[in-house]
Amino acid sequence: MNIADSLRLASGLEKLGATKTEDIAEADIAVLNTCVVRQSAEDRAYGWLNRVGEIKRNTRPDLTVGLMGCLVGVKGNKKVAGTFPDIDVFLPPSDPEPLLNLVEQQTEKRSETNIVGRRHSIQDGELVLPAEDCGTTFVSYVPVVYGCSHACTFCIIPFRRGIERSRPVDQIVAECKSLALQGVKEITLLGQIVDRYGYDLQDDSNLALLLEQVHDIQGLERIRFLTSHPNYLDDELLRTVADLPKICDHIEVPVQSGNNEILEKMRRGYTVEQYNKLIERIREFMPKGSISCDVIVGFPGETESQFKDTCDLLSQHKFDKVHIAKYSPRPGTVSARRMEDDIPAKVKENRRKTLDDIQASVQSDINLQLLGNKEEVLVEGYQRDKWRGRTRTNKLVFFEDDREWAGNLVDVEIKWTGPWFMEGKLVAP
Numbered sequence: 001m002n003i004a005d006s007l008r009l010a011s012g013l014e015k016l017g018a019t020k021t022e023d024i025a026e027a028d029i030a031v032l033n034t035c036v037v038r039q040s041a042e043d044r045a046y047g048w049l050n051r052v053g054e055i056k057r058n059t060r061p062d063l064t065v066g067l068m069g070c071l072v073g074v075k076g077n078k079k080v081a082g083t084f085p086d087i088d089v090f091l092p093p094s095d096p097e098p099l100l101n102l103v104e105q106q107t108e109k110r111s112e113t114n115i116v117g118r119r120h121s122i123q124d125g126e127l128v129l130p131a132e133d134c135g136t137t138f139v140s141y142v143p144v145v146y147g148c149s150h151a152c153t154f155c156i157i158p159f160r161r162g163i164e165r166s167r168p169v170d171q172i173v174a175e176c177k178s179l180a181l182q183g184v185k186e187i188t189l190l191g192q193i194v195d196r197y198g199y200d201l202q203d204d205s206n207l208a209l210l211l212e213q214v215h216d217i218q219g220l221e222r223i224r225f226l227t228s229h230p231n232y233l234d235d236e237l238l239r240t241v242a243d244l245p246k247i248c249d250h251i252e253v254p255v256q257s258g259n260n261e262i263l264e265k266m267r268r269g270y271t272v273e274q275y276n277k278l279i280e281r282i283r284e285f286m287p288k289g290s291i292s293c294d295v296i297v298g299f300p301g302e303t304e305s306q307f308k309d310t311c312d313l314l315s316q317h318k319f320d321k322v323h324i325a326k327y328s329p330r331p332g333t334v335s336a337r338r339m340e341d342d343i344p345a346k347v348k349e350n351r352r353k354t355l356d357d358i359q360a361s362v363q364s365d366i367n368l369q370l371l372g373n374k375e376e377v378l379v380e381g382y383q384r385d386k387w388r389g390r391t392r393t394n395k396l397v398f399f400e401d402d403r404e405w406a407g408n409l410v411d412v413e414i415k416w417t418g419p420w421f422m423e424g425k426l427v428a429p
């Protein structure tokens, strides 16, 4: 979501004539887009603010410093504003307007009449890739629903990103079309609970209908969506994914724990049994599809036996990928206020490692079955003398070839597999 928000901001700045630089010494504007889902992410943001504040005070007093995202939140953050007085502008998640307005005002003050950049032919409301990324960016992200109205007890996102707000279909389709015109081949539709898209709109919109419309866009080759909540992945949606060829048969559906008492304490709204049935249903609709999942270890009070239930669930379902997080209490959430963070850091790390080992073995087995297969790969770029891309099921594949393949869909014969990626040979196009 932050990548998508940053793109929206870059697009707005690009329309005002700004260009991208990786070097802060060259920059007139520096923005940090933040995540606070875990304390470590928040700490990294403070480190950056200290460094940039120093640069601004010592050498670059004209540097405009922006802070965006969850550290700002929908209500602002007076504490951060007080601690870091060098920040000029605060941008709530998914809202680039405060900085764009400031840049416009600053430019007017400097009486620069030609503020419209070289790409002014692009229409208002259209999402533009920074010029440097045109022709080199083939995979992009479009938010379809902002915020979340669920109240999982560990989660800070509803506090920072606000309540659920679906975007109108025509806006989303227009953005996807403009990205496709700029060379993007794969788009991932995003939402904290993406499968609730349309629930808050006053029409019949839903994710399945939206996917059908995005599917019709010329030039787009692949469509993904994430993250799904187990309670809203209905048959209509699964059938749409199975039926429409451009929609990748890959589902991201977090479980968070394999134990019902922990799920209840997390207020996830489903049981392990219901989750198991859902996985069966997904596999019925797409037997060759892939499933990823998220898990939290060390939730308050999690016993060894409750943790073992999560191990068993992972071994049972053999997910293609699992994002494992160690529980980190976030101030203001129900779990931080009412539950003691009583699992020692070492135990959390051991549990994380145990799940990681299970998953490495599961993924090794799954990928090994692909040995010798011909897989369709969308080539995203070049890395360490090899082309890098992903299969429809979101598996990372590398292959060597002297020709230019970025942005192309190619067939690769899988010659080597490991748990985290595979290598292959280009099949003559």
Ligand code: SF4
Binding pocket: 148, 149, 150, 151, 152, 155, 156, 157, 158, 192, 193, 229
């Ligand atoms: S559904 Fe996801 S985003 Fe919403 S509160 Fe729960 S974990 Fe957070």
